[in-house]
Amino acid sequence: DTAVSQTPKYLVTQMGNDKSIKCEQNLGHDTMYWYKQDSKKFLKIMFSYNNKELIINETVPNRFSPKSPDKAHLNLHINSLELGDSAVYFCASSRRAGSHTEAFFGQGTRLTVV
Amino acid sequence: GENVEQHPSTLSVQEGDSAVIKCTYSDSASNYFPWYKQELGKRPQLIIDIRSNVGEKKDQRIAVTLNKTAKHFSLHITETQPEDSAVYFCAARNAGKSTFGDGTTLTVKP
Numbered sequence: 534d535t536a537v538s539q540t541p542k543y544l545v546t547q548m549g550n551d552k553s554i555k556c557e558q559n560l561g562h563d564t565m566y567w568y569k570q571d572s573k574k575f576l577k578i579m580f581s582y583n584n585k586e587l588i589i590n591e592t593v594p595n596r597f598s599p600k601s602p603d604k605a606h607l608n609l610h611i612n613s614l615e616l617g618d619s620a621v622y623f624c625a626s627s628r629r630a631g632s633h634t635e636a637f638f639g640q641g642t643r644l645t646v647v
Numbered sequence: 648g649e650n651v652e653q654h655p656s657t658l659s660v661q662e663g664d665s666a667v668i669k670c671t672y673s674d675s676a677s678n679y680f681p682w683y684k685q686e687l688g689k690r691p692q693l694i695i696d697i698r699s700n701v702g703e704k705k706d707q708r709i710a711v712t713l714n715k716t717a718k719h720f721s722l723h724i725t726e727t728q729p730e731d732s733a734v735y736f737c738a739a740r741n742a743g744k745s746t747f748g749d750g751t752t753l754t755v756k757p
Contacts, residue, residue: 637692
């Protein structure tokens with residue numbers, strides 16, 4: 534059983550396209566996140582949702598729009614993809630926002646924009 | 648907002664030696680400090696964590712120390728093995744948000 538699963542694992546697309554990455558967790562966690570890991574391996578938070586409500590929205594272009602239909606799912610939609618969007622995107626979840634609990638990461642989605 | 652600095656960015660040790668990675672944070676309200684290990688092509692995974700009311704925690708060959716006054720915390724790996732080679736991230740968590748350091752690439756030479 535995969536705790537946090539995201540699809541697809543790899544995504545190659547052309548500039549200007551719109552794409553979505555899906556994430557699901559079966560841990561019963563209340564909080565979910567999207568992180569971006571660039572080519573230098575820096576890990577930066579993009580968004581955080583707690584029980585379907587947006588609680589963290591870092592300085593991310595409006596082209597990125599997260600959607601949480603329920604607390605087990607957090608999808609990421611990206612409009613008008615740019616070369617600089619190429620990165621590995623990790624979804625993660627944790628038990629409760631503000632709690633002393635670890636984040637469980639999905640396996641990542643490697644997005645390549647050509 | 649929180650700022651986490653991590654040093655060194657790369658670390659190479661001989662098998663059996665110890666490795667130390669240091670992090671500093673800026674926000675005194677941060678109260679939870681996890682360490683993640685990321686092997687090549689894989690997801691970050693928690694290896695050890697420490698809460699702000701604890702000064703030191705140990706788990707077999709891995710230990711973490713926290714100095715709240717100085718706002719720094721460190722990861723210590725003893726008797727390193729080749730399988731310890733990975734990127735290690737520290738993080739500081741406050742109000743549901745974890746800020747990560749820039750990572751340390753550890754290479755353990757056999």
